[in-house]
Amino acid sequence: MFPSINSIKKPNKSFNLLHLETQEQYFLSLKVALIPSARSDEIRGKLHLCSRSLVFEPKSSQLPLMKMKYSNGLFMKVIKNFEPKSLGLLLSIRWGPQLMQEDIDQLDLASILNQQKGEQKSNELLDKLYNRNRKNTIQLSCNCFFIKVDKLFIVNRNPISPYITETCDDNILFTISKSNSKQILIRFLKLYQGINQAEDEFTFINQTIQQTLNDSLVEHKQNVGSEGHKIEFVHKVKLIKPEGSIFGLFSIQREEILQFIPLINSPSGKTLQFMFTDIKYFLKYRYMFKNNGIEFWMYNKKRSYLFVFDDQTTQESVFKYFQKKASKHCLSALTKEKIAEEWTNGNMSNFDYLMALNTLANRSFNDLSAYPVFPWVIAEYNEKDFNVNSPTFFRDLSKPMGALNKHRLQKYKAFYKDQLKDKKQDPKPYLYPTHYSSPGTVVYYMIRKIPEFVIKLQNGVFGPTDRIFRGIDSTWFTTLNLHADSKELIPEFYGLDSDFLVNCDKLELGITQDGEVIDDAVIPPWADNAPDFLAKMRIALESPYVQANLPLWIDLIFGNKASGNEAIQNDNLFYPYTYAENVNWDKCKTDIERQALEIQVTEFGQVPLQLFQSAHPQRKLKIQGNLKQSEDEKRELKQQNQNLQNKIQKLTQQIQESQDNDQVLQLQAQLGALQWENEKLKFNLETFKQEMLTNKEVIQTFNSQFDQEEFDKNGFDFLNDDSLLDSSKKPIS
CATH class of the missing domain: 2.30.29.30 (Pleckstrin-homology domain (PH domain)/Phosphotyrosine-binding domain (PTB))
Incomplete structure (x- = not known):
C-alpha cells in the first residue's frame, strides 16, 4: 500500500547528518586514532570534516561521538613524522596561545616541559570518556593532528541523550592512518583551512x-x-x-x-x-x-x-x-478530479483520500518542511466514553485550529487590524504567527521514535519539558489555548505503528514542574493502550460525522479557502512567507538574504499546493439495501466478541507470567492485533444495535479495510488503479 506512513526510519547509531547543526554540511572523513592519554590505548575511528565542526566517531558504537566546533576556539596543527617517544611530553605540556603558534615539529618538548615544572597536566576529560588501559604502543613514527578547543560536545549513542557540554583543557591528539590517500588528506586540510579563513561561511560552502x-x-x-x-x-x-x-x-x-x-x-x-x-x-x-x-x-x-x-x-x-x-x-x-470522484462515490476511505491529496499537493515523507498533514478530528480526550455518534465528540472541521478558541481568535483579529492600520506594513498582515505544519511539529510528535531529529533542531537538547510531547490531552489543550500554537496532526496518528507513542528506548525526556516523569505519551481514558488509541482514532476518521464534514477541512488546507480573500473571510490567514506567491527568490540579492529566506521557508511551514478552486463536493452516502440484521447474526457477533475477550484475557495472563523478553514482545504483538479485531466487532455491534432500534437503513461506517491483512489485499491503492489515469484531462504538474 502506498504511501507508507513509516517512511521516517529510525537512524542507525553511526555518524549521520542528524549529528550536524541545521544548515551545517558534511564534506569528508579520515581514518584516525585518538590517543586519550599517555597511558591509554588508542581509540580507532574516523574524523569527520564538517562546515562548522570536526566530529570524532569511534569505531565502537558503545563509545560516544566527540564534536569540536570551530566557534569554540578550535586550533589544529599537523605534526609530521611524530615520534612515539614524545607522546608523554606532548600531552603533558600546557599549550598556551603563543606556544601553539610555534612549529611543534621543531620544538624541544622536554625543555618546554621542564620549564613548566609543577604545571604539568593530564588529559582527565578524555581519560574519563575513553578509559582504556594501554595494551598496544605506537611503534612507528606517523603524522598527527594536534587539537586544542575550549569545549567538547559529547554525543552519547547508547542510550541516546542530549549533548553533554564539557569545558576542555585537554591536549587532543589523533594519529592519521596511513591507509588514507594523499589526495584525501590534502583535500581535508585545504577544506579545513578554507572554512576557517572564509569571511562568509554561507558563500564559501x-x-x-x-x-x-x-x-x-x-x-x-x-x-x-x-x-x-x-x-x-x-x-x-x-x-x-x-x-x-x-x-x-x-x-x-x-x-x-x-x-x-x-x-x-x-x-x-x-x-x-x-x-x-x-x-x-x-x-x-x-x-x-x-x-x-x-x-x-x-x-x-x-x-x-x-x-x-x-x-x-x-x-x-x-x-x-x-x-x-x-x-x-x-x-x-492522475487527475485530482478523478481522485475526488472516487472518494465522493464512496470508493476510497478518508485516510486514503487524505494521503492522495497530500501526495498531489507535494507533501512528502522525505520533506520535513512539507510533511503530510492530517486533521485533529476528535475534541474529547478526558472522558472514558468513545462516542462517535455524538457530534460534540468531534472537532469543528469548518474552522482552522487557530479559530476554534473564540477568545484567542479575537486577540488574533485585533492583532490583524493593528497591522492593517500600518500602511507600510511589511510583511503583509496575517492572523496566526505559527503554521499548522512545520518540521518542529513533526519531530515534536515523533520525539520517542526519532529523538535525534529533536536534538538537531534544538541545538543539542530535547528542549524545555513544557515543549515536549507529553500526551494527547495536554497537546490538544495547548493547541487550543496557547498564542503561538495551531498545529494539526500527522498521518501516524491514524496508522498502525504506535512506536512513536511509546518510550521504547527509555529516553530521559525530563520531569514536569509537577514532578511527573515524562515517559510514554499519555493516551485518553477511552483507549486501553497505544495500539487501541490508534485504532479508535482511525475509526473516528472514518465515522459518519467526519465523512460529512471532511470537505470543509479540505477547503481550508487544499482548497478554495486556503489563500486569498476566502482565507481572510474564514480566519485562515498565516504568515506571508508560508505562501508560495509571497516568496520571490529572484529578489534575494545576497547570499545572506537567500539563506534567511531558506530558513524561513524550510523551518516555519508551507501552505500546500492548492488543488481545488471551488468548494469540495460532499460525499454521496452509500445506502445498502437491507442492513437490518437478524437476531441470529447479532448473537453470532456477540459470540465472536466473547471469544476475542477470552483470547485477550489469556494472552494478558501469559504476558504477565512470562519471563522471556522475546516471547513477551511476540505476545504483545498478538495482543495488539486481537484488540484491533475486538474494536471492530464492538463497533459493528453498536451499529447493529442502532439499526434494530431505528429500523432504518444506515450507512456502513466500518469495514474490513481497517484490518491490515485485508487492507493490503483489497484496500484502495490510488497509485495502482489504472482507471484513474485519465489522459483526457489536464495533468497535474
Whole structure:
C-alpha cells in the first residue's frame, strides 16, 4: 500500500547528518586514532570534516561521538613524522596561545616541559570518556593532528541523550592512518583551512559545493565515456531526506541505468543505482516553493526518492524523458478530479483520500518542511466514553485550529487590524504567527521514535519539558489555548505503528514542574493502550460525522479557502512567507538574504499546493439495501466478541507470567492485533444495535479495510488503479 506512513526510519547509531547543526554540511572523513592519554590505548575511528565542526566517531558504537566546533576556539596543527617517544611530553605540556603558534615539529618538548615544572597536566576529560588501559604502543613514527578547543560536545549513542557540554583543557591528539590517500588528506586540510579563513561561511560552502559538483560532472562524463557507456544525461541534483539534503549527480545511461552519485553531505557515500524497470511511479514536486523536483517510487523500496534539480528547465527536461519511457507510470496523468470522484462515490476511505491529496499537493515523507498533514478530528480526550455518534465528540472541521478558541481568535483579529492600520506594513498582515505544519511539529510528535531529529533542531537538547510531547490531552489543550500554537496532526496518528507513542528506548525526556516523569505519551481514558488509541482514532476518521464534514477541512488546507480573500473571510490567514506567491527568490540579492529566506521557508511551514478552486463536493452516502440484521447474526457477533475477550484475557495472563523478553514482545504483538479485531466487532455491534432500534437503513461506517491483512489485499491503492489515469484531462504538474 502506498504511501507508507513509516517512511521516517529510525537512524542507525553511526555518524549521520542528524549529528550536524541545521544548515551545517558534511564534506569528508579520515581514518584516525585518538590517543586519550599517555597511558591509554588508542581509540580507532574516523574524523569527520564538517562546515562548522570536526566530529570524532569511534569505531565502537558503545563509545560516544566527540564534536569540536570551530566557534569554540578550535586550533589544529599537523605534526609530521611524530615520534612515539614524545607522546608523554606532548600531552603533558600546557599549550598556551603563543606556544601553539610555534612549529611543534621543531620544538624541544622536554625543555618546554621542564620549564613548566609543577604545571604539568593530564588529559582527565578524555581519560574519563575513553578509559582504556594501554595494551598496544605506537611503534612507528606517523603524522598527527594536534587539537586544542575550549569545549567538547559529547554525543552519547547508547542510550541516546542530549549533548553533554564539557569545558576542555585537554591536549587532543589523533594519529592519521596511513591507509588514507594523499589526495584525501590534502583535500581535508585545504577544506579545513578554507572554512576557517572564509569571511562568509554561507558563500564559501556554496562555492565549494558547486565547484565539487562541476568538477565531478566533467569527471563522470569522461569516466563513463572511457568505459564505452553512453550517457543519456547527467545533472547536478540534491537528494532530499528527512535528516538532510545530499548533493550529487543524477545520471541515466543508455542501458537504462539510473544512478545517484553522492558527493557532499553523505557520510556513507553509497551510490544509489536502479534499473528503469524498478521505477513504479514518478511525480513533479515543488520544493521550497520552487518547481524543480521529481519524486520517484520504486517497486522494491518502501520509501520514495525525492530529487531536486538546479532549475525548472532541468526538471522539465528530465520529466519529459521519463514520460516518453513510461507514460503509464507518470502520476501527472492522475487527475485530482478523478481522485475526488472516487472518494465522493464512496470508493476510497478518508485516510486514503487524505494521503492522495497530500501526495498531489507535494507533501512528502522525505520533506520535513512539507510533511503530510492530517486533521485533529476528535475534541474529547478526558472522558472514558468513545462516542462517535455524538457530534460534540468531534472537532469543528469548518474552522482552522487557530479559530476554534473564540477568545484567542479575537486577540488574533485585533492583532490583524493593528497591522492593517500600518500602511507600510511589511510583511503583509496575517492572523496566526505559527503554521499548522512545520518540521518542529513533526519531530515534536515523533520525539520517542526519532529523538535525534529533536536534538538537531534544538541545538543539542530535547528542549524545555513544557515543549515536549507529553500526551494527547495536554497537546490538544495547548493547541487550543496557547498564542503561538495551531498545529494539526500527522498521518501516524491514524496508522498502525504506535512506536512513536511509546518510550521504547527509555529516553530521559525530563520531569514536569509537577514532578511527573515524562515517559510514554499519555493516551485518553477511552483507549486501553497505544495500539487501541490508534485504532479508535482511525475509526473516528472514518465515522459518519467526519465523512460529512471532511470537505470543509479540505477547503481550508487544499482548497478554495486556503489563500486569498476566502482565507481572510474564514480566519485562515498565516504568515506571508508560508505562501508560495509571497516568496520571490529572484529578489534575494545576497547570499545572506537567500539563506534567511531558506530558513524561513524550510523551518516555519508551507501552505500546500492548492488543488481545488471551488468548494469540495460532499460525499454521496452509500445506502445498502437491507442492513437490518437478524437476531441470529447479532448473537453470532456477540459470540465472536466473547471469544476475542477470552483470547485477550489469556494472552494478558501469559504476558504477565512470562519471563522471556522475546516471547513477551511476540505476545504483545498478538495482543495488539486481537484488540484491533475486538474494536471492530464492538463497533459493528453498536451499529447493529442502532439499526434494530431505528429500523432504518444506515450507512456502513466500518469495514474490513481497517484490518491490515485485508487492507493490503483489497484496500484502495490510488497509485495502482489504472482507471484513474485519465489522459483526457489536464495533468497535474
